[in-house]
Amino acid sequence: MGVSRVIDRVTGLTAPGPRGLPLLGNLFPFRRDVLRLLVESRDRFGDLVRFRLGPNVVHLAAHPDLVRQVLQERADLYDKETRSSVRIREMTGLGLLTANGENWRRERRLIQPAFRPAAVAGFVERMTEAAAAMLERWERPAAEGRPIDVASEMMRLTYTIVGRTLFSADVASDADEVEHAMAVMLGHTYGRLQRIVAPPSWLPTPGNRRFNRALAAVDRVVYRILSERRRMTVGASDTHDLLSILLRERDEETGTGMSDPQLRNETITLLLAGHETTANALAWTFYLLARHPEEMERLRHEAATEATERAFKEAMRLYPPIWAMERRAVAEDELGGFRIPPGSTVVVSPWVTHRHPDLWDEPERFDPGRFSEERSEGRPPLAYIPFGAGPRFCVGAHFAMVEGVTILSMVLRRWRLRLVPGHPVVPRPGITLRARDGVRVTLEPW
Numbered sequence: 001m002g003v004s005r006v007i008d009r010v011t012g013l014t015a016p017g018p019r020g021l022p023l024l025g026n027l028f029p030f031r032r033d034v035l036r037l038l039v040e041s042r043d044r045f046g047d048l049v050r051f052r053l054g055p056n057v058v059h060l061a062a063h064p065d066l067v068r069q070v071l072q073e074r075a076d077l078y079d080k081e082t083r084s085s086v087r088i089r090e091m092t093g094l095g096l097l098t099a100n101g102e103n104w105r106r107e108r109r110l111i112q113p114a115f116r117p118a119a120v121a122g123f124v125e126r127m128t129e130a131a132a133a134m135l136e137r138w139e140r141p142a143a144e145g146r147p148i149d150v151a152s153e154m155m156r157l158t159y160t161i162v163g164r165t166l167f168s169a170d171v172a173s174d175a176d177e178v179e180h181a182m183a184v185m186l187g188h189t190y191g192r193l194q195r196i197v198a199p200p201s202w203l204p205t206p207g208n209r210r211f212n213r214a215l216a217a218v219d220r221v222v223y224r225i226l227s228e229r230r231r232m233t234v235g236a237s238d239t240h241d242l243l244s245i246l247l248r249e250r251d252e253e254t255g256t257g258m259s260d261p262q263l264r265n266e267t268i269t270l271l272l273a274g275h276e277t278t279a280n281a282l283a284w285t286f287y288l289l290a291r292h293p294e295e296m297e298r299l300r301h302e303a304a305t306e307a308t309e310r311a312f313k314e315a316m317r318l319y320p321p322i323w324a325m326e327r328r329a330v331a332e333d334e335l336g337g338f339r340i341p342p343g344s345t346v347v348v349s350p351w352v353t354h355r356h357p358d359l360w361d362e363p364e365r366f367d368p369g370r371f372s373e374e375r376s377e378g379r380p381p382l383a384y385i386p387f388g389a390g391p392r393f394c395v396g397a398h399f400a401m402v403e404g405v406t407i408l409s410m411v412l413r414r415w416r417l418r419l420v421p422g423h424p425v426v427p428r429p430g431i432t433l434r435a436r437d438g439v440r441v442t443l444e445p446w
Contacts, residue, residue: 015338017050025052038352048336054196057344062352064382071390078327087189095265114245123165130160131410142443147420149438151283155179158279167225168241181214190430222267277321278400285315287439288366290417310368312404316386320350323433359383417441
């Protein structure tokens with residue numbers, strides 16, 4: 001594997017990167033093991049690496065200084081009109097996750113109040129009730145010695161919590177259907193991203209038909225609850241779930257609220273960003289704690305929110321639910337002394353930055369103590385970016401942290417988790433970072 005590094009006489013240096021095949025570029029290594037490719041390429045070529053995926057030029061920006069430029073200081077030079085956003089839009093429509101410019105700013109203004117700390121504090125009781133019901137349900141498999149898939153359990157739980165906090169609705173009966181539908185939709189969407197040319201979405205291929213059936217199933221759930229919630233909210237001012245806030249909220253500049261299609265788009269977005277990602281973060285946390293029983297024992301005895309939060313953060317460092325964030329350069333830029341051509345893609349990868357050897361001691365080791373105040377001193381803020389950074393910092397970050405710490409604390413007070421021997425737990429990068437075959441554990445009372 002050689003280095004492709006040439007000088008453009010007009011615009012400066014082209015960043016180094018692995019040589020690829022004619023026409024296809026680095027497409028096959030990306031499809032084979034993208035996580036390994038990104039880390040090894042950073043180690044070999046430095047903090048800005050250039051790849052070609054067919055006709056597309058993609059740069060990996062790995063150092064916090066470069067991340068800061070892309071996501072914060074020069075955010076106006078980068079938008080989200082990327083291949084991934086276009087594909088995700090087939091699921092979510094145009095909403096907070098995929099919109100740009102004024103459309104995005106308007107959605108953000110409308111949604112922001114629903115995630116203020118005071119609003120999130122009002123949801124903790126519902127989070128606790130949902131988690132308590134799950135723990136009661138775990139009594140039977142624990143007594144029978146049957147393993148559970150904690151990844152699937154977290155999907156069901158976070159979906160139930162989103163339903164109760166977002167809709168004030170009991171959505172437990174839909175949990176299995178929505179879990180399956182989301183897996184189909186996310187897998188199909190990422191599969192399309194791995195192709196240089198994907199079949200048009202309107203073509204009735206088996207994959208497109210499965211995707212459309214899954215999307216229709218999620219839409220049925222969403223529109224049913226939207227209709228019920230709108231009727232409940234008419235004339236009401238004392239309901240405080242997220243959807244009620246969104247239904248009542250008016251843009252301070254235009255005076256208009258959200259239409260049903262907008263509400264649908266944001267609801268799907270919240271299911272993806274707030275249900276899927278938090279479930280994955282929790283599953284990886286339980287996996288790591290089960291691999292390190294001494295840390296699990298410590299959390300149980302300390303029973304401190306700070307200690308649980310450090311473990312949750314460390315799990316998201318090693319297994320960030322959103323492992324890559326794409327931006328499109330809308331104008332020519334320069335990063336680290338190298339040219340970024342307009343129209344090309346810049347990838348910020350928490351998976352890579354969280355493993356940067358200049359930022360993290362023994363980066364592959366699970367060590368919650370690295371998030372203590374003493375050991376965090378001097379670390380660049382953007383060395384840790386599970387929720388992104390800049391204007392598009394995840395609006396639900398506080399919600400996710402409160403939810404994650406609440407659930408972890410309740411589970412670890414009651415159960416010791418042990419990994420099922422011989423069951424592989426392997427990261428599967430897609431739109432989010434799932435465990436390929438789930439995380440199977442047995443439960444033991446303390």
